Amino acid sequence: MSTFAELLRTERLTKSFPGVLAVDKVDFDVRMGEIHALVGENGAGKSTLIKILGGVYPPDNGRILMDGKEVAFASTHQSLENRISVIYQEFNLVPDLSVAENIFIGREPKTFGGMLVDFRKLNVQAAEILATLEMPLDVKSYVSDISVAERQMVEIAKALSHDSRLIVMDEPTATLTEKEVRKIFEIVKNLRARGVAIIYISHRLEEAFELADRITVMRDGRKVDTRDIESTSKSEVIEMMVGKVVKEYFAEAGAREAPKQPLLEVRGYSVADAVEDISFTLHRGEILAFAGVLGSGVHGLLQSLFGVVPRKAGEVRFEGAPVRIDRPADAIRLGIGYVTEDRKNAGLLPAMSVLQNLTVIVIRALTFLRVLFIRSVEEMKSFTAMRSRLDIKLAGPHQRIIFLSGGNQQKVLIGRTLLTDCKALILLEPTRGIDIGAKAEIHRILRELADRGMSIILTSSELPELVNLPDHCIVLYKGRKTAEFTRATMDSEKLVAAQIGHTEGARA
Amino acid sequence: MIRFLKLYEKFGIVIFIALGSIFLVAVTPNFLKLDTILNILAQAAHGAIVGFGMTMALTSGGFDLSVESIMALTSVFMALLIPVIGIPMAILVSVLIGSMVGVLNGLVIAKLKVNPLITTLSTATIIKGVALLVAGGRMIVIMQKQFMTIGTGKLLGVPVPIYLMALFFGLFYLVVYRSSFGRHVAAVGSNESAVRISGLDVDLVKIGVYVLVAFTAAVASVVRTSQALIGMPSMSPGFVLVVLTITILGGTSLAGGRGNLWGTLLAAIFVSMIYYGLNLINVQVFYQMLAVGLVLMLALFIEGLRVRYLQAAKAMGIKV
Amino acid sequence: MNGARGSARVWIASRWDSFGLPALIAVLVLVFSLLSSTFASGYNLFSNLAFSSLVGIGAIGMVFCIMSGDFDISVGSMSALAGVLGASLVGRIGGVGAVLVTVATATVCGIVNGVFVTKLRIPAFITTLGMQYVYRAIAYIYTSNTPVYIKDPFWLFLGSGTVLGIPLPIIITAICFAAAVYVLRKTPFGRSVIAVGTNKTAAMLSGINVDFIKNMVFVLVGFFVGVATVVTASYLGSVNPGMTGQGYEFQVITVVVLGGTALTGGNGNMLGAFFASLFLTYLQNGLGLKQVNSYWQFVATGLVLIFAVGINRVKSALLGQREL
């Protein structure tokens, strides 16, 4: 196992889609037994690059060499044959199959002269692999029934079962809790120890710097540079990524007077499978954060507040008056906005234009007599206004939303709710899977909104976001309030501790 | 309650069969006779056999409306070939030809990525035409009487079609639940892109599915043709809707991913029982239609309530 | 973009929705008129146009339905039921009333379907599969299986009359499609239908009442089937509980899909459905006049279908709307 021997090299790799040059003459190399961080803003070409390696997209130009020999990546199958496994951000497991079946899909052990699947053997082998990951998980359980973190593990187990020499991980920790992230790190390091090379894509620089041996930065489809991790710094990398130095990576605590008038009062609120007896008050112009790991019930709580999932008990007062919120429509009518954490499945309207995506909520207000005909001029006005306000980058109002970068898509989703000029805004994971530049922008936007008197409830799995953004932060653990911080008492260690259930003295 | 509902998901149709039987026993003495019951099962056979194929198609997230035409084509070729190459060979060849239509369906659906519904709708038209062309539009009488045995003969007093139905049930049970192909079919129906990424040849799986459906249709055609002793270029019009009714009544979802072969088998028997039973008591055909429709709607109604109950239970935090 | 060829392909692809079928129709008409002197008589072309409206009108509702990600295969039986009910009442409530009853009946059928789909969460395909038995059976039983003849002048006028030399079915079709296109592109409802079809959850989170939209979509299906039934009935001079609407559902779905509406929901093409219906009519009529053996006609029609739908696929592939 000669470490630092070159495993894979791409030469002038190029891939274009109608209108975009996604990957532009990229020379890139991975060595055996290294963790190679791949960073860059959304639309920088990371995903396309790894999809080429995964054999999903055939490259237009350039070559790929493994151990110095040129190899073809015409199909996912071929890249697996070359012992490359890609773990995509959107999972590629089959919900209706068991964990074991997923790990060995296409390579099931056979009996009866290869006619039938040997399920006993299948389950044993799967269990063995999971054991090496110290992953206690019933191989017979359906993937549709297991947690996100567990799915991540299954993906890794799948990669191992191919005994891959190169594993590509796209944002493996994006949706995981600190604890789970630790777990993944261990596994990744122990893979490196086995001489497996890893391409590690992440938006969390601190992860890259903790894990990686080398880091490659991409921008606008081009490779900016590859550095040894020792010989570079976060700010340098950020500079390479955004092309300009982003000051205050996170919006800073401005001097703000503590908000006074209550807007939303929640008492004794319970949601099935989520939270028990939660009470809190959201004031005007306040940014209230709910911190909590997967299973803390945070998402359930916020979804229920917007009427997505039914509440079990509790009362809600909005501007002093008791209200019932059974459907999102109710919340919207009251003046509550909502930005989902699941852009792809719950946010975007893929078949529709950016314009239509932006105005979907307020469309009736832009309509003559609310139903008769849409006043295109008005619609375009509100579009251009919101576009410049949020600085959304796009080709034109009639461009399909799916062709925008993640950051801009997120802005559209926020803009969608802002058009309703709501009084309160609920955001789940507002910056998940978007690049640093956009992150900073979105934080600035949220600040501005709060300063203008908008009340904001958000939840995030990104520690810095929780520490720096909110005026007030409530930590939930297993559905109950375990800690509470104000700007003054905020303490990241205690926050993390509270999130994973160590609450000794954390209550402030 | 929950356990009962889970059970209902699999065997709910049994309740319908029971109720139906009770009703028929009450209204006619001729129902509770061995040969009546055997006939009902025998008449369920072709519906069930094609139903198994259709179950597979739905599991893969697909669909096949071309089964009628495939049956017609097979029927015609059998009638033409039997005098030439003898019964066994003729059956073999024509079933093969019928299955080839499945290859065509599969290729168009997998390679051209045309929606299965519209594809099979089109191939149905094409193959209907081909069958008529091959037969020159004639009904082709089959002289070899011994061919009748397959559809009408008895073994130990049990009609042959019942054996075929049992055989195919066993066969498909293994394929769907135990073979890797069957699992891949479910996988494709459940999350196609995932299967692609896993390096599996999705197209091959799909083609396989449509070949299997065509195969079942061809076999059903053998049974039917031998009962008629005529090669028919226009066979069993409206059969595809019956098959869909059976498959759906059996509880296989259109969403793909999970098929219910038991359900299909039982539903086929149930549907056969309705028609047979109502004809025993001379119920007008319109009321038979109404009965089938209402039963289907009732089944769906209950299914709907079941799902709602489970959701409500989830919302109340009851472990489901 | 790699090279001029690529961009040319994209250029064509991006215009296919609006010009593809019309171009095909133009070619078809030209070819047949060269082959047969009788095909291209203005009379023939227009009577075909009128004929294609029978499926075309019915397709309007289905476009909404399929765009919203649903499906209705009960339209044939629906048509029979509405037809016999309306026609049987002419004597009592007069032509106008009867026509209204016909449309109303179909609309009610649509509501029933909609309620089953939205309230019980039963997939539309299955619901309508069941209802199609029920509607047809009721039509049979109500008429005790005897055709009902349309004698009422007003009703007959709707299907066979002309205004300024233009057959009325064509005018009705034009109005219906104009209204439909307007609703789809210019009203919030149209937007909501697309939103629901392309991403139900997102639509719901945007405050759209998904169930209401779905209900309305089925109502629309019913309504336009009702209108189509009125026209068809007067075109045929009768309604037959067993014949009317036989196979109508698949004719309608075929033209909708051939017209470029994706069965996956969201992406639709209203006028495409009309052109598709026209296209198939001319194809069959042309083949018929050319004395093409009717068995070959089956083959030809099927092939053309696959080909035309295949093109829609190629188009979206060229536009890079590839799903992984």
Add this chain to the structure above:
Amino acid sequence: MKKILSILLVLAVMAGTAFAGGAGEGAKKEVTIGFSLWTMKYTFFQAVEKGVRDACKELGYKYIMIDQNEDATKMVNDLNSLVGQKVTGIVITPVDPGAIGPAVQKARDAKIPVVCADIGKTGPVNALMISNNKKGGEMAMEYMDKLFKEKGIESKKVGVGRVQPQYTYASQRGDGFVAKAKELGYSVVSDLVTQPPTAEGGYDTMQQMLSANPDIAGVFFASGREAVGAANAIKAAGKSTLVVGYNGDPEEIQAMKDGIMAGDIAQQPYYIGYQSVMILKDIFAGKTYEDAVVPVDVALLTPDTVDDFQKKVDALMKK
């Protein structure tokens, strides 16, 4: 905008070609017969078609056949299309006789005579050639009665398998049979619609009849191929129930030769088709037909008479 353009495109082409076509029309002077046929899928209609075609050949008429593909609306469109090309006369075998009214009116307005070849009619058709379905049913029953007497069969139970309900003209066969049965003192113990309307459907239906009444003495199936299926079912069940069919198609003839079918009511499709054209010829010659109904007799086929019947048919179809 694009949409409007595309519509214009189509209209333009249509207008252009229409003009071009218009030029061509005046040319043809010879007599042309347009024939609109239910379907070419079944033997009966193929025979009708042959009759029409032969007649036209004989008289030196130009002949255009359009297949309705069992679709009433297409039928009407085809008729209009025939009118549009100014054929001299129209023969039609309508899938839905109730639906031809307006189209026939159009034809007559255009001075084009219309003759219906079997099935039925609405609207101002000149003549309808229709085989006597009711009588056929009655003959079937009478024949059965005769056989029962000969064979000394005691059971008074008979059954009838009808065609699909939407084909009302053909359900008269069943009605005729049932009426006659009552008259002769038989009880019709099962009166079912054969589903599906093909031979294998006849097989299923017969099994059901037998389970309901094991001692059923005779059955009449209103469509030949269904009768054949029924005969097979009886053979398989080892019963001796008599089967009489309706149509006189080759498959029935064969079944009678095999001795599994007792009799068959033969229609005269070829004659119907042929004669329809002859009526048109008379009309062209100035003879007036208005709303005339020409009943066409049906013939009883028995195992003895079947052979020479077949010879006749073959002769006709080979012509």
